[in-house]
Amino acid sequence: MNISIIGTGYVGLVTGACFARLGNRVICMDSDKRKIDLLKDGVMPIFEPDLEKLVSIYTKQGMLEFVDDVEYAVDKSELIFLCVGTPSGADGSADLGAVKGVCRDIAKAVKDYRVIIEKSTVPVRTNEVLNGLIREETAVHCDIACNPETLKEGTAIHDFMNPDRLIIGTETGGADSALIRLINLYRNIASPYYIVDINSAELIKHASNAALAQKISFINMIAQLCEKTGADVIEVARAVGADKRIGRDFLNAGIGWGGSCFPKDLQALMYVCREHNIDAKLLEAVYCINEGQRGRFVDRIESGLGGLEGKVIGVLGLSFKPGTDDMRYAPSIHIISELMKRGAEVNAYDPKAMEKAKELEEFFGVVYCKDEYQTAEGVDALVILTEWKQFEWLDKIELRRIMGKPVIFDGRNIYSLDEMERLGFAYISIGRKAVNSGSVF
């Protein structure tokens, strides 16, 4: 099929590359000419495992094309995916400016029937707004559909090719031409389909992200109780999650969720609830627990070290999760800026995110290191903020030798308590007992 992807951000690029891999001719369109020129030269604006390889293969085969001309993209494609950003507005609502803008551009360019598909995460009933815009611009009949994306950064290509389910929402909620085209598009992906009305499809995406964020905040609240009572959150999560009705995924306690999706989607869903006079206290609590998690972690570091003034802290991990260089709403932003505000000096290392981190105002003053060992040299404490696999395999004996004090604050629970105890580290993690902490507390 001939497809256009409007917006070459995270979702757009991965979606475009994966549709090309499924045998479609894909045009990725972005109004940012500089970005398009770089993509034409094979330069990726983001790090995502295997994306560069996929883009290079399918660009060479002529299955993937990058353009900044919306008319060309609309003219050449029967399916047009909207993949532009929907960031939080000042009041928490989803800012639909970009989605509306590209929708108008598409409507102005359209000459024949097209299916316009919402892939960006949008609030329920956005389709009605977009339909109105299209009708204002053109008399050509177009259908709108919603096919929300459920991929995770760091495993995006695998997730796209192996989704738990495909959600397709159309205006009729039944067998119309938009649905038939979308089913045809996904015919080689083995996954259950959820064919629904378009409002439900929009809401499914917001509700899914809210449910995932809720699970994480729930376990983070339980982790606080574990710390007060001597219970171990990893054991608790394992047994609670073994109940099939609950499930073990997304029950990893830590310094809270970040990224470009959960924070904005939760806020947008709260906003929609309030618009409809629905009590959003549950979502507010999910949000508040998450906000508190980072501050509590900094407080524990401060009290553990007997103050932060003049202390040197080595930070391992900056991105909001492993497998990405994405710094959007990364817990590290709040934690590092707070450590520095309270008087600490920060050395930091991340395998992929340092270039993006350097652009952030909150990180001015951070000293970036070439690897984990340089980060650890002479520090008063090492702090783990992202669970990159390579941090698990560090030579702990060497670490212990080069650190000023053998103290680790682990915001992602990557090490075993037994190992830390045996190696003589003071080790403070989330929702688990503190090990050898006599020397620090």
Ligand code: UGA
């Ligand atoms: C999330 C959803 O998982 C995807 O299904 C969805 O498609 C995507 O948002 C989106 O809306 O586009 P993503 O933000 O890429 O994906 O990453 P997640 O793996 O969901 O992690 C989000 C945050 O939760 C990270 O900060 C991670 O560290 C944290 N997390 C995750 C935990 O603290 N504990 C867990 O058990 C799991």
